[in-house]
Amino acid sequence: MKKSPLPVQNLTCREKQRNCGKEALVKLLRWNFGHPDFRGNQLEAIETVLLGRDCFCLMPTGGGKSMCYQIPALAKKGIVLVISPLIALMENQVTALKEKGIAAEFLSSTQTSQLKNKIHEDLDSGQPSIRLLYVTPELIATSGFMSKLKRIHGRGLLNLIAVDEAHCISSWGHDFRPSYRKLSSLRNQIQDVPILALTATAVPKVQKDVIDSLNLQNPLVLRSSFNRPNIYYEVRYKDLLDDTYADLCDVLKSAGDACAIVYCLERTTCDDLSTHLYKNGISCAAYHAGLNNKLRSSVLDDWICSKIQVVVATVAFGKSGHIFVFHVLVCFIFETVYSTVQTIIAKLGCKLEPPAKKLAIDIQRKAFLKLGIDRKDVRIVCHFNIPKSMEALYQESGRAGRDQLPSRSLLYYGVDDRKRMEFILSIAESKKLQSSNSQQGPSKKSMSDFNLMVEYCEGSGCRRKKILESFGEQVSASLCKKSCDACKNPHLVTKYLEELTTAISVHQRNGFSKVLMSSSADAIENEQFSEFWNHDDEASGSEEDISDSDGK
Numbered sequence: 001m002k003k004s005p006l007p008v009q010n011l012t013c014r015e016k017q018r019n020c021g022k023e024a025l026v027k028l029l030r031w032n033f034g035h036p037d038f039r040g041n042q043l044e045a046i047e048t049v050l051l052g053r054d055c056f057c058l059m060p061t062g063g064g065k066s067m068c069y070q071i072p073a074l075a076k077k078g079i080v081l082v083i084s085p086l087i088a089l090m091e092n093q094v095t096a097l098k099e100k101g102i103a104a105e106f107l108s109s110t111q112t113s114q115l116k117n118k119i120h121e122d123l124d125s126g127q128p129s130i131r132l133l134y135v136t137p138e139l140i141a142t143s144g145f146m147s148k149l150k151r152i153h154g155r156g157l158l159n160l161i162a163v164d165e166a167h168c169i170s171s172w173g174h175d176f177r178p179s180y181r182k183l184s185s186l187r188n189q190i191q192d193v194p195i196l197a198l199t200a201t202a203v204p205k206v207q208k209d210v211i212d213s214l215n216l217q218n219p220l221v222l223r224s225s226f227n228r229p230n231i232y233y234e235v236r237y238k239d240l241l242d243d244t245y246a247d248l249c250d251v252l253k254s255a256g257d258a259c260a261i262v263y264c265l266e267r268t269t270c271d272d273l274s275t276h277l278y279k280n281g282i283s284c285a286a287y288h289a290g291l292n293n294k295l296r297s298s299v300l301d302d303w304i305c306s307k308i309q310v311v312v313a314t315v316a317f318g319k320s321g322h323i324f325v326f327h328v329l330v331c332f333i334f335e336t337v338y339s340t341v342q343t344i345i346a347k348l349g350c351k352l353e354p355p356a357k358k359l360a361i362d363i364q365r366k367a368f369l370k371l372g373i374d375r376k377d378v379r380i381v382c383h384f385n386i387p388k389s390m391e392a393l394y395q396e397s398g399r400a401g402r403d404q405l406p407s408r409s410l411l412y413y414g415v416d417d418r419k420r421m422e423f424i425l426s427i428a429e430s431k432k433l434q435s436s437n438s439q440q441g442p443s444k445k446s447m448s449d450f451n452l453m454v455e456y457c458e459g460s461g462c463r464r465k466k467i468l469e470s471f472g473e474q475v476s477a478s479l480c481k482k483s484c485d486a487c488k489n490p491h492l493v494t495k496y497l498e499e500l501t502t503a504i505s506v507h508q509r510n511g512f513s514k515v516l517m518s519s520s521a522d523a524i525e526n527e528q529f530s531e532f533w534n535h536d537d538e539a540s541g542s543e544e545d546i547s548d549s550d551g552k
């Protein structure tokens, strides 16, 4: 429901004098967003930037990062600048804010010149009404926009610069975007304005890189817990099951019509498993890079619209895979055509709202949806093969329960799968070394990352604790509240692990079967794992193409 915002002018004089203390900030939160109180580190981040100090804020997906810059925008007169990697993401937030009556805008080439002019006029005025201005990193890098920003700052109206998805600046993160590097000069160009860097990437190296690259000055570093209390973690042992396909089928059937993602390592497994599940009455489809664009697109559309409940996918699913890049490219073409048409029309002195604008935005929104980030009711994420690292397990299983309702992460562990992954990782490492004379890169530690993953499956003790400790979090034993199999049924898990030890020793006696080794080599040859390689090797920088370069 639309209601008028409660910015500073609605606060009492005493509240203003206290420079927006906690009570006043909570009031802003309740009035504008309807949330009863701040979550996690939100309040600390907000208070820090309001005091003018830089802040690095690490929160898990869905943790509420946007509130950390939206509330400061309401608490002080002036403008908060938000840098975001995708126009679709900006548009989404701006629309939601406007619905709440909050003055937010974004600048991009998808807008009409008329709208852009209006925004610029507002920014140039002595008292801009805009509270939040969303822009892309490319726009920041243009001299025209930087001069404008300096002018706004000169008038004392720039309160905060928020860098959303800040891990994109780091080449250590898997979402590195070259355009984010352009933000390095921000601190030198605009001084005395706090910078707030926000990310959900927990890797310490990325954190350091972000702080150094943005040149943050004595930032307050806030790390929220990465615990996802609504996710139940469980491992099942393939070597102890009669039929893993049948077991998964039972799991999905007993969950009713629940929405699920099943991750497999190989495309053939996706196809076989999906066929098996389908034959057993489960509404599902396979999704992997071996399928043509049209088919993949329709699988995703069907899943997003709940026409199918289960997607059996390779790791490309829910990530910036080929489909996403394809959509971004189409979008870029539309934007270019749109801008050109618009310029010609403007030169002719006509006024027109070409439908291309709507189309371009629709395509971007679709690309945004195709990131897999908008289905919040995923109840089960199953790893049918062991993931390559705890981070992969966390990020992928984290797609479950984004609506905060009880959900499951189920991993099927098999000794053959482990050997296969070790083989693949060793090949990946030598491939990397050969291809780029690469200096030390993330693959260097891939085997030790994987060993932690194996310990998650083969070791005893709380699964949740292991996940969180892999991110450097100190966890108390009571945290899990019996929401993993090892805490809920410790005796049963101990029994399974003993049986597994016996199974492993049989395997070791037989050695890593030649058949498995050669089938892994064949699979690599046939590009069965291309998603796996692409994940590490591709810098998905295409998003910069859709950004604005209009430095007006």
Ligand SMILES: Nc1ncnc2c1ncn2[C@@H]1O[C@H](COP(=O)(O)OP(=O)(O)OP(=O)(O)O)[C@@H](O)[C@H]1O
Pocket: 035, 036, 037, 038, 039, 042, 059, 060, 061, 062, 063, 064, 065, 066, 067, 200
């Ligand atoms: N203090 C709060 N109390 C309750 N809900 C909140 C609070 N803060 C944010 N939320 C809600 O949590 C959800 C996630 O918020 P937001 O989109 O800002 O998260 P995020 O950390 O940016 O997530 P992502 O990494 O997916 O972009 C939103 O629906 C938001 O309204």
